[in-house]
Amino acid sequence: MSKKLLLKDAHIEGIRYFDVYRKQGGYQAAEKALKMTPEEILEEVKTSGLRGRGGAGFPTGMKWSFLAKPEGIPRHLVVNADESEPGTFKDRYLMEHIPHILIEGIIIASYCLGSNASYIYIRGEYSWIPDILEAAIEEVRNAGFLGKNILGTGFDLEIYVQRGAGAYVCGEETALLESLEGKRGNPRLKPPFPAVKGLWERPTVVNNVESIAAVVPIINMTGAEYAKIGVGRSTGTKLISACGNINKPGVYEIDMTITVEEFIYSDEYCGGIPNGKRLKACIPGGSSVPILPANLLLKTIKGEPRYMNYESLSDGGFATGTMMGSGGFIVLDEDQSVVEHTMTLSRFYNHESCGQCTPCREGTGWLYRILKKIVNGEGEMKDIDLLWDIQRKIEGNTICPLGDAAAWPVAAAIRHFRDEFEYYVKTPELAKVKPFGLAHY
Ligand code: NAI
Ligand code: SF4
Numbered sequence: 001m002s003k004k005l006l007l008k009d010a011h012i013e014g015i016r017y018f019d020v021y022r023k024q025g026g027y028q029a030a031e032k033a034l035k036m037t038p039e040e041i042l043e044e045v046k047t048s049g050l051r052g053r054g055g056a057g058f059p060t061g062m063k064w065s066f067l068a069k070p071e072g073i074p075r076h077l078v079v080n081a082d083e084s085e086p087g088t089f090k091d092r093y094l095m096e097h098i099p100h101i102l103i104e105g106i107i108i109a110s111y112c113l114g115s116n117a118s119y120i121y122i123r124g125e126y127s128w129i130p131d132i133l134e135a136a137i138e139e140v141r142n143a144g145f146l147g148k149n150i151l152g153t154g155f156d157l158e159i160y161v162q163r164g165a166g167a168y169v170c171g172e173e174t175a176l177l178e179s180l181e182g183k184r185g186n187p188r189l190k191p192p193f194p195a196v197k198g199l200w201e202r203p204t205v206v207n208n209v210e211s212i213a214a215v216v217p218i219i220n221m222t223g224a225e226y227a228k229i230g231v232g233r234s235t236g237t238k239l240i241s242a243c244g245n246i247n248k249p250g251v252y253e254i255d256m257t258i259t260v261e262e263f264i265y266s267d268e269y270c271g272g273i274p275n276g277k278r279l280k281a282c283i284p285g286g287s288s289v290p291i292l293p294a295n296l297l298l299k300t301i302k303g304e305p306r307y308m309n310y311e312s313l314s315d316g317g318f319a320t321g322t323m324m325g326s327g328g329f330i331v332l333d334e335d336q337s338v339v340e341h342t343m344t345l346s347r348f349y350n351h352e353s354c355g356q357c358t359p360c361r362e363g364t365g366w367l368y369r370i371l372k373k374i375v376n377g378e379g380e381m382k383d384i385d386l387l388w389d390i391q392r393k394i395e396g397n398t399i400c401p402l403g404d405a406a407a408w409p410v411a412a413a414i415r416h417f418r419d420e421f422e423y424y425v426k427t428p429e430l431a432k433v434k435p436f437g438l439a440h441y
Contacts, residue, residue, distance in 0.1 A: 001268060002255040003229055005217040005237045006210070010097055016132065018139035021100040029219040030145060033108040034153045041112040045215060047223030049235035054080055054171075054208030055286060055326040057310050060215075066195040067113055068203040076204045077115040078180065078194075079106060079212055081122040081129075082164050082171040085286035086348060087328030090239035091209035093251040095122075095129050098213075099136040105212035106159055107145055108219055113205055116156050120209075121176050124166040133161050168352035172400045173206040175354070186354050187400035210239050210327075230256040234309035238327055244282075245333035247271035256309035260284070261298050263308050264331060277333035281416070284313050285325020287345050288405035290412030291338065292323070339424050342413040343371035349406035360403035363394040367410055374421065377428025384421045388414055 014020040021027075033041055046061030067075060079102070083091040095102060102120075110118045122130055137159050140146050148156045162180055164170045170179045174188035177199050198204020214236060218226045227235045234256040243249045246264065248271035254263065263269045264279065273279060279294040297306055306312050313323040332341065350364035367390055370383050391407035398404070414421060423430075 002253060002258065003237060004253050005226075005229075006094065006098070006101060006213055006239060007251070007253045015098055016096075016100075016136070018100060018136065018143060021098070022143075025220075026100055027104055027140075027143075027145060029216045030104050030107045031151065033219050034111060034151055034155065038112045038114065041108065041219065044218055044223035045112070048214075048218045048226040049223075049233060050211065050214055050218060050226070051233070051235075051310065052208055053210035053214065053238065053327070055085065055288065057324060060207065060211050063195065063207070064109075064113060064205060066193065067205055068196045069114070070203070074116065074202055075114050076199045076202055077106065077110050077113050077118040077212075078173075078177065078199060078204055078206045079118070079120045079209055080171060080173060080176060080206050081120050081126070081209045082176055083126075083209070083326075084123050084168040084171050085288060085326040085328050086345070087243055087283060087330040088241055088286045088326040089243075090241040090251050090327055092126055092129065093241070094209055094213055094239065095126070096132060099132050100140070101213045101216050102133075102209055103136050103140050103159065104145075105215040107140075107150070107157060108215050109205070109207070109212055110157050110159075111153075111155050115205075116158070118157065118159050119180060119199070120159065120161045121170070121180055122161060122163055123171070124164045127163075130161045130163055137161070167354075168348075169354045169400070169402055172402065175400065176206065177204065184354075186356055187402075189399055231307070231309060232311055234311060234324075238308075238324070240308070240327045240329050242270050242329040242331070244329075244331035245273050245277065245336065246331050247274055254308055256307070258308050259298075260306045260308055260313075263329070270329075270331065273331065273333050277335060279331065280334045280336055281332045281338060283328070283330040283332075283409075284308075285323050286328035287330070287348070287409060288401070289323040289325040290408050291332075291341075291416065292412075293416045296416070338413050338417040338420050339371070340375055342409055343368065343375050345409045346371050346406065349402065353402060353406070357398040357403060359394045359397045360406065363390050363403070364406045366390050367394075367406065371410075374424050377424070379421075379425045379428070381422070381425055384414060384418065384425070387421075 009015050009024045050060040051057040169175045170185040172187045175185040179185035194204040237253050240252050265272045281293050283291050310324045346368040350368045353360045353364050355361040391410045394403045395407040
């Protein structure tokens with residue numbers, strides 16, 4: 001059974017409220033941290049090996065150490081709660097059920113970074129959660145953990161909750177900052193990184209909800225103890241939101257030592273695939289990471305078991321970076337059509353493109369239209385190569401990762417399921433008929 005750090009008290013009735021959270025040891029980490037120096041806290045976070053839980057997996061301690069500290073200029077912590085990656089809903093669960101672990105993490109991180117005004121930017125569709133967060137903030141203020149001179153330490157902090165307006169691209173950190181400043185959420189060119197020029201051109205750290213919540217157990221147990229959980233550079237625990245063709249969709253906390261097979265089939269997690277169907281493919285880390293077919297999901301190319309961690313989840317060297325992504329685990333059984341699934345994602349990315357870069361603005365539209373043509377039974381063989389060509393021209397040629405995120409699912413689908421695309425072209429009348437089994441490849 002995986003060790004639980006973030007969700008260990010999730011089953012306790014009323015854990016959403018300050019008194020209940022406090023009774024379970026809540027805010028002890030904040031009390032401890034406020035007696036430490038910011039440098040000591042930073043050292044603990046670095047030692048923990050915590051990597052950003054929003055998707056990029058960038059080391060959190062390193063990000064904090066990049067924060068510029070020019071004399072007389074305020075600094076900010078901004079929590080990215082704009083969780084919009086298809087298949088990802090773990091931050092929603094955390095904020096809805098245990099909001100105080102996020103608020104406590106913000107207090108510790110803000111003190112460490114020297115932020116006296118910190119922000120939670122939350123996606124507009126999570127319309128009921130800002131009220132939960134604001135109620136929690138009010139409780140914490142009444143308990144003396146927010147406001148002026150917190151616990152007599154001389155440290156002041158205000159936390160503000162800002163609602164987004166429903167744009168996926170505002171989850172990209174610089175678009176988020178633009179939106180927070182009251183402008184249209186267009187991503188900025190990086191560098192400069194927010195650590196140097198962020199909110200209102202001030203040094204800013206942008207961290208995901210789960211990353212900030214993880215600081216609480218790190219301070220409670222020490223970074224060294226946190227680093228002992230997990231394996232290699234995948235330290236600590238990770239929240240996974242599991243959905244698709246599984247018996248038990250939901251949010252699970254894993255310690256990154258379990259295999260993908262165990263995660264899908266064990267009763268402790270997804271509980272297997274309904275109706276005895278076979279596993280066809282899975283998107284292990286939210287729609288921006290490539291789809292993996294069953295044979296590569298359960299074993300690596302070298303034949304070793306595939307583990308649920310940053311190192312083991314890769315595309316066999318095809319895609320760069322980790323496929324742990326945002327922890328949005330989407331399972332497809334043998335009846336699902338990868339071609340239709342890819343078309344749905346392309347429609348999404350095309351709709352969400354902000355339109356600043358030509359390859360993304362035009363390319364995502366072309367991807368969607370060609371995929372739609374194939375799904376509608378009007379595709380030609382050359383369309384498959386055209387899709388490949390277009391995605392290659394988007395990847396790496398845009399301001400923000402939305403372009404890459406639109407290109408990679410198409411590339412992975414063609415790489416691993418080309419015969420399914422060809423089947424649609426050759427036998428459009430059959431391709432439209434479900435079930436769409438494993439038989440043709
Ligand atoms: P990134 O790799 O560009 O940056 C990671 C973080 O490190 C950023 O905060 C960046 O400012 C910081 N950083 C990197 N190099 C730095 C340097 N030299 N100096 C200072 N700071 C530096 O990735 P990004 O754009 O933050 O995230 C992309 C990922 O987000 C994708 O891989 C995807 O999985 C995920 N994603 C998650 C979503 C969600 O809803 N959770 C939605 C969409 C994408
Ligand atoms: Fe906008 Fe797409 Fe360019 Fe990102 S890649 S800045 S979403 S046009």
